[in-house]
Amino acid sequence: MTRTSYNTEKSRLEKEMAKIQKRIQSLQAKQRQPKIAAIVRSMREYDISPEEIAAAFSRKPASRARVASPRKAATATKRVVAPKYRHPETQATWTGRGKAPRWITDAEAAGTPRESFLIAAESA
Incomplete structure (x- = not known):
């Protein structure tokens, strides 16, 4: 008798969890629509093409590029120290x-x- 009530309770909770997950996905979709519309509006305002956005996604962030270049310059100017x-x-x-x-x-x-x-x- 305990096993049946466990299985029924488990299946009831799984169904409830599936409903909640669907509601979460629906809420996220509703939140995304205004954000996407704002992005498209900005793209049109500044005449940005989807290809430019794709190119921006494929390259490294500018902050990392700035940090890497001084390091390269520093390693290029290192002096060789004689062993002591x-x-x-x-x-x-x-x-x-x-x-x-x-x-x-x-x-x-x-x-x-x-x-x-x-x-x-x-x-x-």
């Missing part, structure tokens, strides 16, 4: 900028001072 530290066995180098590489941090943890990896001025 060298691992004696692997010959791996580090400029001394940014996060220290693992071979430096491991050596420091083992008690070797960072200065022992300095590259001599005459060999650089």
Whole structure:
């Protein structure tokens, strides 16, 4: 008896949910019509064609394009920094900028001072 009442209640709620979803879709359609009419009115006022709108949708937003161009300019003007530290066995180098590489941090943890990896001025 519980199973039948569960199934009937479930089907009743599903039907009710379907009705509510249809009402939501209807309400959204009613809200969209005035917006579409305003857009069409603006397009006519400013003589904008649907092709122009489609082209605007296909390209990247202007705000992203402006942000990307200074980054490109900054990377193009970066200078190469000479290495300051060298691992004696692997010959791996580090400029001394940014996060220290693992071979430096491991050596420091083992008690070797960072200065022992300095590259001599005459060999650089």
